[in-house]
Amino acid sequence: MTPHSSQLCPRYFHKHPASDSCREEVARLREQETLLKGQLQTQETLLHRLQLPNQPGKEDKARPDQSLDIEYTDCSQLFSSGCESSGFYSIKPHGSPFPLRVYCDMSDGGGWTVIQRRINGTESFNRSWAEYKDGFGDKNAEFWLGNDNLHYITAQGNYSLRINLGDFDGNQRYAEYKNFQVANEKDHYRLAFGSYVGTAGDALSGSYQVGASEWASHQGIKFSTHDQDNDNYKGNCAQEDNGGWWFNKCHSAHLNGMYYPNGHYSALTDNGVVWYTWRGWWYSLKTSSMKLRSMDFKMDPIDDPNAVHHRPTS
Template sequence: MTTNMESILEDLNSTQKDYAKLSRQLNRMSGTVANLTKYVDTMEQRLGDRPQDITANDIMDPEANGEPKQMPTQCQDVFENGGMRFMGDYYIMIKPAGVPHAFKALCKMVNSSGWTVIQKRQDGSVDFYRTWEDYKRGFGSLEGEFWLGNDNIHYLTSQEDTMLRIDMEDWSGKRFYAVYNHFRVDGPKHNYRLHVSGYQGNAGDSLTSLWENHDGMPFSTKDKDNDGRFYDSCAQHYQGAWWFNNCFEAHLNGKYYHKGFHKNYFQRDGIQWNTIHMYSSLKAVLMMVKPADHPRNPTSNEVISDA
C-alpha cells in the first residue's frame, strides 16, 4: 500500500513539474505572439500609408526630392549590398545609367540574385493591347500586371551585359522557366530591337527558335508595324505587342484568357510560349533581368545605346 502511494505521489509530482514547464513555455509563446501581432499591426499601418496604385511610370528627381544622388542602377545592386535576403516583392527606386529620372521597380530575389521585373501577367486585370507610346513609357501597376516601359528596359539592358529570366505557369499548375544569358533592347531610334541568345531552362526555346526567331526583330504595336510579315500586322492580328517576326513562337503580351477559355485553336492570340503549348494561353508570366553571369564583348555592328 505504501509503495503504491509513493508511486502515485511521484507521478503527481512529475505531472506538476510538467505542467509548470508547459505553463512557462505557453507564457513565452504568448509573449512571442503578442510581439508578432504588434509587428504585423505596425507593418499594416505602414502599408496603409503607401500609395494604392504603384505604377511602372513612377519617377523621381533625386535632387528635387532631397534624396541621395547615388542610387542603385538595378535590383542586383541592392542585393549585392546586403538587401533583398528574403523571398517576396521589393519596391525600390532605381536609376540605370543614362536614364533621365529614377523610377520605381519591382525587385525579386531568385537563386541568390536580385532581379528587376520588366513584365508581369497574372489575372488579366490590365489590357496589353496598347499603343506604341504606352509600351514606350510603360503601364499597369507594379503590385498587379504591368509592362515596365521600353525606354526603361532599354536603359536597364544597355548599361552592362544583361540576362533575362522568364517564369511561366500553365493552367494545370505546371511551372516553367527560360533563361537567356544575353538580353538587350535597343533604344527608340532602332525601334527597341531585341538581342537575345544563350537559352537554358525547361520551357523550351521559343525566342530564338529556327521557326520564328525573335532575335534581331524590332518591337511592334497595333499602331506601329515593324514585323517581318509583309501582308499583315502581327500586333493587330494577335491583339498584342512584341518583337514579332512572321509572326511568333513566343508572345507574352497577348490577351489574357481564364481557365476554360484559354485554348484558342484558331486565333492563338493569348499569352503564348509555343514550346510549352501551341494553342493554350498561359496563366502567369514574370520577365526579369539582371547583370549577366558571364559578360561578353559586343560585336562591332551591335548598337549599345541610341537613346
C-alpha cells in the first residue's frame, strides 16, 4: 500500500493525444490558473485569520487547504509520495515561474522526469534557439522539454541522466550518468556530467579511443542550434547535423538528429539519431528517451550483469 491516496497526485489524463500547440497552451494556462486560485485562496484565508480577534485556546477552523500548497519539484518526489504510476503530472522546480506538465516514467526504479523522446520521426528537431529554450513537440509522442526547464530541474541538486535507446532490430541499450547538470541560458546551457554506467557505451565522454575526447567529448560543451553556433568547430555543427545539441567538433552522440526510418543511412554528414559507441555514426536509432532523477532518491539497486562502469577522466 502507498502512503498517499492517488487523488493527491497532480495527474493529467487524456482520452486522446494532444497533438497541437493550442492544446498544449490551454493545458499550460489551466495549470497556471489552478496555481493562482490556490495562492489566492491561501492569501484570503490568511487575511481572514489576521482579522480575527486573538482567542487563545480556540482552534482556528479557517485553515487553508494544505493540499493546495503541495508542489512537487520532480518525478522522484512524486514517486516517494506514493504516485507510482507512469503518466503526466504537474511539477514546479525551484526557479521555474510556472508549473510544468511532465511525463513521469515510474519504470527502471521509478521517479524519472522525461526530458526527451524520439519514437517515429513525426517531430522535427531542427529547431531554433528559442524553441529549444522553451521546449517543443507532443509529450505523448516526440518532444524536448526545454533547456530552461532542464536547468531549473538540475540546479536543484545532484541528478542522474538515464538514456534508453532502441534500434530497428528490437535491441535495447541504456547509458546512465551521475551528476548531470545543465547551466543557465547566460552560459549557453553548458553540459556537465559524471561517471557512466550502462550497456550502450560511454559516447558522451568521447573516451572510446585515444585522442577522441578532444573533439568528440560533450563534457563542458555549450548548446548549439542552427541559429546560435556555440560549438568548437569552424563550421556550424547544428546546421550540418540538423538538430540542436551539445556539439564539440561535432559529436559522438546526437539524439536530436534527423530521423531515418531504416536505421542505416548515407548523408553528407553523420546527422542521424546517433549513439556512436553502440551503432556507430551511420546508423540512426529508432527510439531514444532521456530522463532525470534526483540522486537523493532512495531505491532498491538494480543489478545489471552487462553494465560497464566508467569514471570521468580529470
